[in-house]
Amino acid sequence: MAIFGKNKKTGSAAETRVEIPAQNGSVAPFRLELLITIVEKNKAEFYADLIQSFECNFQFTAPAHGTAKADILHYLGLADTDKAVIFSVVREDKLDDLTYMLDNKFRTVRGGKGVAVTVPFTSMIGTSVYAFLCNAVNTVKGDE
Amino acid sequence: MSDKSYEMIFCIINSGFSETVMDAAREAGARGGTVIRARGTAGKEAEEIFQITIHPDKEVLMILVPKEIKDAVLDAVYKSAGMSTAGQGIAFSMTVNRTVGLN
Secondary structure (H helix, E strand, O other): OEEEOOOOOOOOOOOOOEEOOOOOOOOOOOOEEEEEEEEEHHHHHHHHHHHHOOOOOEEEEEEEEEOOOHHHHHHHOOOOOEEEEEEEEEEHHHHHHHHHHHHHHHHHOOOOOEEEEEEEOOOOOOHHHHHHHOOEEOOOOOOO | OEOOOEEEEEEEEEOOOHHHHHHHHHHOOOOOOEEEEEEOOOOHHHHHHHOOOOOOEEEEEEEEEEHHHHHHHHHHHHHHHOOOOOOOOEEEEEEOOEEEOOO
């Protein structure tokens, strides 16, 4: 399952696109982070849509499975450990709200428990790619 | 929620060795992990130079651990499925900025 820049339930990213503010000496005013979200397989689309609503233009989902042993699964009455890992590129200024929302959904959605972590990006090549990932316009012309 | 006391350990191992790695990681204090199927891309040339056989079917095992036990888990992973074993694994860790859903 791969999802690239689709906006299904929430407002489109184009509607909320921002202009990159001019900052002295900085070509990357928005910091980006990779959000890794591990959830049950059947809830992957729900969480992908949720993350996308926070101006996330690029994400992909990989099928995965947990490492719980068969005897533990049997003890808990579970059939399998099918999971999905959602990798999303998110602007740092959106992460407070997004992680708050994810925490809330992990606690309240039935069968929607999961874990999410963020890892900061340290470098990137290509201004148009950067603008796409942070959902911003007015980037520097050319690949700098 | 902003919490830098955890690290994510990534282990890239030959397919079928995730159980072995996870058993070793559990002994070092890890609680659980998530496995993604993957494929290696090392070329024939590299195989000849380094005298190794690259098994293209791989598994990527992700284990989230507290910083304090990261070294112990990495050590256990290396001993159980390092490059000199059949698992031919490599492992590295990354500091995570935020964690959600651990409590």
